[in-house]
Amino acid sequence: MKISKRAQNINPSLTLSITAKAKEMKKQGLDVVSFGAGEPDFDTMAHIKDAAKQAIDEGFTKYTATSGIPPLKEAICVKLRRDNWLDFEPKEILVSTGAKQALFNIILTLVEEGNEVIIPVPYWVSYDEIVKFAGGKSVFLKTNNFKIDPQMLEKAITPKTKMLILNSPSNPTGVVYEEKELKLIAQICIKHNIIVLSDEIYEKITYGKKHHSIASINDKIKKLTIVINGVSKTYAMTGWRIGYAAGPEEVIKAATRIQDHSTSNASSISQKAALSALTGPQDHIAKMAWEYKRRRDFMVERLNRIKGIYASRPDGAFYVFANISDFYGDQIQGSLDFCTRLLEEAYVAVIPGVAFGDDRFIRLSYATGMEHIKRGLDRMEKFCEKIKK
Numbered sequence: 001m002k003i004s005k006r007a008q009n010i011n012p013s014l015t016l017s018i019t020a021k022a023k024e025m026k027k028q029g030l031d032v033v034s035f036g037a038g039e040p041d042f043d044t045m046a047h048i049k050d051a052a053k054q055a056i057d058e059g060f061t062k063y064t065a066t067s068g069i070p071p072l073k074e075a076i077c078v079k080l081r082r083d084n085w086l087d088f089e090p091k092e093i094l095v096s097t098g099a100k101q102a103l104f105n106i107i108l109t110l111v112e113e114g115n116e117v118i119i120p121v122p123y124w125v126s127y128d129e130i131v132k133f134a135g136g137k138s139v140f141l142k143t144n145n146f147k148i149d150p151q152m153l154e155k156a157i158t159p160k161t162k163m164l165i166l167n168s169p170s171n172p173t174g175v176v177y178e179e180k181e182l183k184l185i186a187q188i189c190i191k192h193n194i195i196v197l198s199d200e201i202y203e204k205i206t207y208g209k210k211h212h213s214i215a216s217i218n219d220k221i222k223k224l225t226i227v228i229n230g231v232s233k234t235y236a237m238t239g240w241r242i243g244y245a246a247g248p249e250e251v252i253k254a255a256t257r258i259q260d261h262s263t264s265n266a267s268s269i270s271q272k273a274a275l276s277a278l279t280g281p282q283d284h285i286a287k288m289a290w291e292y293k294r295r296r297d298f299m300v301e302r303l304n305r306i307k308g309i310y311a312s313r314p315d316g317a318f319y320v321f322a323n324i325s326d327f328y329g330d331q332i333q334g335s336l337d338f339c340t341r342l343l344e345e346a347y348v349a350v351i352p353g354v355a356f357g358d359d360r361f362i363r364l365s366y367a368t369g370m371e372h373i374k375r376g377l378d379r380m381e382k383f384c385e386k387i388k389k
C-alpha cells in the first residue's frame with residue numbers, strides 16, 4: 001500500500017524511540033534509570049478515581065456531546081476565572097482527548113496551506129509535526145536564555161504569519177514567562193494580528209514564579225488567543241486523556257466539527273473524573289510542586305558538578321535542559337549519540353535535545369523518585385568522566 005505523503009512527512013518521535021529502547025533493556029533484566037518520562041510519577045488521587053468508578057457504576061458510559069459534558073465545561077470556566085482571570089463561557093470551551101488533541105484540533109482549524117507558524121526554539125516535539133500535518137510551515141524562532149526576544153519575534157513576522165505557539169511553563173526548558181514579558185509579546189501579536197496558541201499544561205508546576213496566561217493581559221490579546229490546558233500534569237492524570245481549548249466561539253465551533261468526525265467526545269468516564277479533579281480539593285498541587293522543587297534543586301546542583309555539563313535552574317515543569325556540547329568531538333557528534341551511549345553504557349535514559357530543536361542539549365525529567373535520581377546521576381557522572389575528551 002502506498003503511504004500518503006501526509007503520513008510520510010511525520011517524523012518518528014525520538015522521545016518514544018529512546019524510551020522504547022530503555023523499556024526493552026529493562027525487560028531484559030537490565031537496571032535502567034529513566035529520566036525520559038513526560039508524566040508525573042504520582043498516582044491519580046483517590047477521590048478522582050472514585051468519581052470514575054461511580055460513573056461506570058451509574059452507567060455513565062455512553063456518548064456525550066462532542067465538546068464535553070456541561071458541568072465539566074462549566075467547571076473549566078470557573079477554573080479559568082479563579083486561576084487565570086479569564087472570562088469564558090461554556091460555548092467557548094472544547095473538551096478533547098488530552099491537551100494534545102486540543103492542540104491538533106485548533107491548529108487544523110486555523111492553519112492553512114502556506115501559513116507560517118512561529119515556534120520558539122527549543123520547542124515541544126509535537127508542535128512542528130502538527131503544523132506540518134495541517135499544511136503550514138513552522139518558522140523556528142531563536143530565543144535568548146530560552147525566552148522569546150520581542151525584537152526577534154517582530155523580525156520573524158511576515159505577511160504569511162498566522163500564529164505564534166507559546167508554551168509557558170515550557171517543556172523542555174522549564175522557563176516561565178513573567179507578566180511584563182508577556183505584555184511585550186502581546187503588543188506585537190496585536191499589532192500584526194497574530195493568533196497566539198498558548199499551551200499552559202504545566203501552569204501549576206512552578207517554583208516561586210507565578211504562571212500568567214497571555215490571554216489575561218488585555219481584551220485585545222484574549223480575542224487573539226486560544227488557551228490550551230488539561231488535567232494530565234496538574235492532577236497526575238496522563239492516562240485519562242482530558243484536555244481542553246478555550247477561545248473565541250467561532251473557533252471552538254469549527255474545532256468541534258473536526259472532533260465530531262474524528263474521536264467525538266473524550267471518554268465519558270474520564271470527563272467525570274476530570275470534573276472531580278477540577279472541583280475537588282486542590283491542596284495536593286502545592287505538595288506535588290514542593291516535591292518537584294526538592295528534586296529539581298538536587299538534580300541541577302549535581303549536574304552542574306559534572307565537568308562539561310551546564311544546567312540552568314528551571315522555574316517550572318519537571319525537566320532540566322542541560323548543555324552537554326562540551327563532550328562533542330570525534331566520538332560523540334551530537335545529542336543523539338550522547339543519549340544512545342549513555343543508555344547503552346551507563347543504563348541511563350535521557351532525551352536528546354535535537355528532538356526539541358537544539359542539539360547542544362539533553363532533557364532530563366525529574367518526575368521520578370529521589371533515589372532513582374541519585375543513582376542515575378552517579379552513573380552519569382562516571383560516564384561523563386569516561387568520555388571526556
Ligand SMILES: Cc1ncc(COP(=O)(O)O)c(C=O)c1O
Pocket residue numbers: 038097098099100101124167170171199201230231232238241242243
Ligand atoms: C508542552 C506540552 N503540551 C501538551 C502536552 C500534551 O498533554 P496531554 O497529555 O494532556 O495530551 C504535553 C505532554 O507531554 C506537553 O509536554
